[in-house]
Amino acid sequence: MTLKQRITEKALELGFADVGFTTADPLDLYIKEYETRPEMYDWTKLGGLDLKQGAGLAQNHPWAKSMVVLIYNYHQKHFPADLVGKYGRCYQIDDRIAQKDWVLAIINFIGFLSEEGMQLHQGEEIPARMSAARAGLVTYGKNCFAYARKSMMGASWLVSVPILVDAEIEPDEPSIEVGCPKWCKNACLAACPTGALYKPKKMNPLKCIPFNTYYAPGITAMELREPMGRWIYGCDRCQQVCPRNEPWMNQVLPENPPLMEIAGDFQPEVILTMSQDHYENKIMPLMFYIPKENIGKWKMNAARALGNMGDTGHVPILAETLADNPDETVRGMCAWSLGRLGGSKAKAALESRLPGEDGLVKEEITLALEKL
Ligand code: SF4
């Protein structure tokens, strides 16, 4: 058996959906795309990731000769109905803290490569989707997501894992191309609530809901609040509506009891009033992009989601939070949501808080009352 065959066999045995191979040459197309609009990518440096630098591959790791790329299907089970539409699917099963599932498979795979005597590097700074496309594993959707080419019924619910190695391995045929059917008239673009998908194959991460739910600083921009709807962390609407995902979504998948058990911890009313202990011990083990010092960001997202749900039954919890939360972005968003929900109780809550507030919260209350 050749090295390539042994690697392929091991990856499939560990549960990866597919494995491909490419060279360690720089990802030139990625670098070129980055350079045309650096203002849309530079925010990734805030999280310590320099993707343009990472795309250099062998320029950063001169010993590297090839890249092994794995794809893992994270939609093997059904997602709880009361999390779908509020939390992006990939975050609901993020294994990077628990390391029991796909991260464990990566660890085992890396162990296997080491036992094969290889020097290797795996890091999040390497652009994953472009690596998978150059290894022939995926094609692009016009929504910028990667869709499996030979596995997973062609679905996009995948994590790509590029690993640089020092062995010469014959590369696979690249598939850096759009794989959408001609008859789909850009359903993803039409469905994107914020206009982040501004033309086929072009997405502005700064308008994308995931960025705004976890990275954007301060109170959410007014023009994004309604379009962001019920999403609290992440968004997968442009994948949900995509016909390329239909075959996978039309299956009856097994339930995920551990996820169903904790779904209650993630409901917006619970998030809005959660303690620091709840945040650190129940939320952060799964969703950890927002620092533990910024619980207010979570509560602001929950307040906005409740406002967009249109249920006036949420007025009391928003009014209480407007009265007693120490974070002005949370209070400001509660004011906005009360204005959006409307009704006499919401109006009374806003009016009662107006005299005691100043700055951002006073502005938000004033705007909310004007709307009423
Ligand atoms: S919705 Fe249509 S255009 Fe968009 S990614 Fe899916 S198939 Fe392609």
Ligand code: SF4
């Ligand atoms: S993830 Fe959501 S906000 Fe971002 S491009 Fe897709 S639909 Fe638009």
